[in-house]
Amino acid sequence: MANLNLKNKQDRTYEAIVVGSGISGAWAAKELCDLGVKTLMIERGRNVEHNKDYPTTNMLPYQFEHRNQLTEDIKKENPVISKCYAFREDAMHFFVKDKEHPYVQEKPFDWIRGYQVGGKSLLWARHVQRWSKYDFEGPARDGFAVEWPITYDEIAPWYSHVEKFAGVAGNKDGLPNLPDGEFLPAFKLNIVEKHFQESLKKNYGNDRHMIAARMAHINGNPEKFVEQGRTLCQSRNLCQRGCPFGGYFSSNSSTIPWALKTGNLTLRPMAVVHSVIYDEEKGKATGVRIIDAETKEMEEFYAPVIFLNAAALNTNAILLNSKSDRFPEGLGNDNGLLGKYIAFHNYRARVSAEYEGLSEYTTSGGRPTSGYFPRFRNVYKQETDFLRGYAAGFGANRGSSPDTDAIGMELKNNLLNPDQYGPWRIGSHMMGETIPKETNYVKLDPELTDDFGIPQLRVSVDYDENDEKMTRDYIEQMSDMFEKAGFTNIRSSDSKQAPGLDIHEMGGVRMGKDPKTSLLNKHHQLHAVPNVYVTDGACMTSTSTQNPSLTYMAFAARAAHHAVEESKN
Amino acid sequence: MNRRIALKHLAMVTGGIALIPSCDFSSDDIIAAYEKLQIKASEKDLLGAISNTIIPAGEIKGALDIEVPDFILVMVNDCVKSEDQNRFMAGLRAFPEFVKTKAGSGFSSLSDNGREEIIKEGLAAETEESANIKYFLQMAKRFTIQGYMASEYIQTEVIPYSLIPGEYNGAVLISDINKPRING
Numbered sequence: 001m002a003n004l005n006l007k008n009k010q011d012r013t014y015e016a017i018v019v020g021s022g023i024s025g026a027w028a029a030k031e032l033c034d035l036g037v038k039t040l041m042i043e044r045g046r047n048v049e050h051n052k053d054y055p056t057t058n059m060l061p062y063q064f065e066h067r068n069q070l071t072e073d074i075k076k077e078n079p080v081i082s083k084c085y086a087f088r089e090d091a092m093h094f095f096v097k098d099k100e101h102p103y104v105q106e107k108p109f110d111w112i113r114g115y116q117v118g119g120k121s122l123l124w125a126r127h128v129q130r131w132s133k134y135d136f137e138g139p140a141r142d143g144f145a146v147e148w149p150i151t152y153d154e155i156a157p158w159y160s161h162v163e164k165f166a167g168v169a170g171n172k173d174g175l176p177n178l179p180d181g182e183f184l185p186a187f188k189l190n191i192v193e194k195h196f197q198e199s200l201k202k203n204y205g206n207d208r209h210m211i212a213a214r215m216a217h218i219n220g221n222p223e224k225f226v227e228q229g230r231t232l233c234q235s236r237n238l239c240q241r242g243c244p245f246g247g248y249f250s251s252n253s254s255t256i257p258w259a260l261k262t263g264n265l266t267l268r269p270m271a272v273v274h275s276v277i278y279d280e281e282k283g284k285a286t287g288v289r290i291i292d293a294e295t296k297e298m299e300e301f302y303a304p305v306i307f308l309n310a311a312a313l314n315t316n317a318i319l320l321n322s323k324s325d326r327f328p329e330g331l332g333n334d335n336g337l338l339g340k341y342i343a344f345h346n347y348r349a350r351v352s353a354e355y356e357g358l359s360e361y362t363t364s365g366g367r368p369t370s371g372y373f374p375r376f377r378n379v380y381k382q383e384t385d386f387l388r389g390y391a392a393g394f395g396a397n398r399g400s401s402p403d404t405d406a407i408g409m410e411l412k413n414n415l416l417n418p419d420q421y422g423p424w425r426i427g428s429h430m431m432g433e434t435i436p437k438e439t440n441y442v443k444l445d446p447e448l449t450d451d452f453g454i455p456q457l458r459v460s461v462d463y464d465e466n467d468e469k470m471t472r473d474y475i476e477q478m479s480d481m482f483e484k485a486g487f488t489n490i491r492s493s494d495s496k497q498a499p500g501l502d503i504h505e506m507g508g509v510r511m512g513k514d515p516k517t518s519l520l521n522k523h524h525q526l527h528a529v530p531n532v533y534v535t536d537g538a539c540m541t542s543t544s545t546q547n548p549s550l551t552y553m554a555f556a557a558r559a560a561h562h563a564v565e566e567s568k569n
Numbered sequence: 570m571n572r573r574i575a576l577k578h579l580a581m582v583t584g585g586i587a588l589i590p591s592c593d594f595s596s597d598d599i600i601a602a603y604e605k606l607q608i609k610a611s612e613k614d615l616l617g618a619i620s621n622t623i624i625p626a627g628e629i630k631g632a633l634d635i636e637v638p639d640f641i642l643v644m645v646n647d648c649v650k651s652e653d654q655n656r657f658m659a660g661l662r663a664f665p666e667f668v669k670t671k672a673g674s675g676f677s678s679l680s681d682n683g684r685e686e687i688i689k690e691g692l693a694a695e696t697e698e699s700a701n702i703k704y705f706l707q708m709a710k711r712f713t714i715q716g717y718m719a720s721e722y723i724q725t726e727v728i729p730y731s732l733i734p735g736e737y738n739g740a741v742l743i744s745d746i747n748k749p750r751i752n753g
Contacts, residue, residue: 058732060721062719062721064643065643065647066643066647069644070648074646178665188739191740193739194739235734235737236732349719360742361740361743362741362746363737363738363740363741364737364741365736366735366737367737367739406708407623407685407688407692408622409753410687411624411626412624412753414751415624415717415753416751417720
């Protein structure tokens, strides 16, 4: 028996364990595998293999029973996930339904999740803007949260590393607050977007810019991606279904198949991580406990290095649930700050308009993106009555539509020959930085559990006065910029949407220099348990305004290399 | 659609059985596939005739040829809130009386032109008592357009739909666009 157990333990032992197969976990796994580390990647959801498991990817509009609309029954059963823009008939199967993994909303929080191999990397918005030094220096300069323990210069080579592999379309815009990267040719702006770009230059000098968004799409140089089995983006703009070309970066199309090819990766789907195992004698984490999603049985896996990349809030939940005599309040939680200082992006406001100019033009073809308006508020010094600032999405579009007033043959001919061109439609949405606060937290419910007997997460996250002021400023400023560009019929809205719907929740296991005020050191190791690394959104000390995934990828790659270096010592 | 096809067959079979002992000549059964609407076969026929007036057959097929009424009912049954389903059905059920009052005969006995006119009148109605009819016709028109344009027939035979839209051009002169005209 003893031998059998020993063998069993050997079979369950790897050189590294990565929890989560989304955008950051798969990056950690890929790097570890490239460096020769026998790695187990654990995923709570089902396997989704590139192409094989994209059932809707080549479906035509008429093949969706409801033409991609949600039914009332689905909306009623799923009040939270139905709010997500990508939760439609073509991609519903990649989202967690409300009943599947309950949580407690102490305050309204729309928790948008994708539990499958690849996680939300199948569904993300694919915007990949680098952080600048002004973003990393924010908390120290403005006196909120804690100082980041890393600088832009330390992370810049890792941005380059992941950009080259993922493929990023973008222009070298030369903006100090949005550093250039390793770019493939950018997607093009249209004539009205360029008009807005020029108007900003004319009216605001070198202070405000609108650029082609930097996108994780292969838009040129396909030869660089042949080895990954990926090729050029075809601008289908159906990314959320999974891309048969691997045109955009996802774990499924890129890092996971790459890691599998090394022979060093073992992928274990349908395994819900319960907790990290901590060995008091060794003073180290030694593995993880999982619950098989089908049999509900608990199993253990062991490794000297553990990466937690379960997505921001679930990484918090795992650590909070990893209790031991040494860490009764959760692994590494000596200062009681685990789960606190959660932040997100403020996506509440929109400004839209029309443009009567350039009316002789329209567009043709497709593109999977639009323009990007980097932060201009408080970049170099504090200038407003609120802290930090906002970036914005920006797009102009125009197409022909039919006159549908008539009925009968007149209507039919109008529908078949759409030739009405209205004005250009202009749209913009804010992406505001929020300030991490101790009062924005997650914790475990003392009684309620999920289907696996794991405590449910209680989420208590809210906006504050800084967010209100920033929202108003965005609406005022963007409306002004629109007016100066000659746009008309300018309308603004504040959806007051709950936090979470931005799908950019961050923090709870923040990095910092001081173990008294942070959980992770500059290498993403828990201060108190250095063989546990956290490189997903949970590690974020502050949020800045950029879409965060690129930064998680760079962090994961950098930390994986650090873990391998450490193991040599 | 499999569930719906099965239910349609079921409705026909049970309808057939029910016919024998009762000698009920109407056979105007509730169509089981649209369980939230409790719609009768005769009501669906009327909806079909209305949709076919909105988009009639000509050089190319019309709404009825490509089962647009089924699409309308799928959408109303599945994607419309129950209070709006009720308004839709109330409008559909009130429509024959509306036609009789305004045109003096049933919808099916009207000429093509007469059918168009009465639907236009219903769509333009401003009175309280015609509110449901207007609501019903607006929704029927909207789903007729959607069901027709986003149909397999249109998207494969008339205006083939491509999943690959081609390279983006952000400054196309409208005067340079030269699309052949399609005659309906």
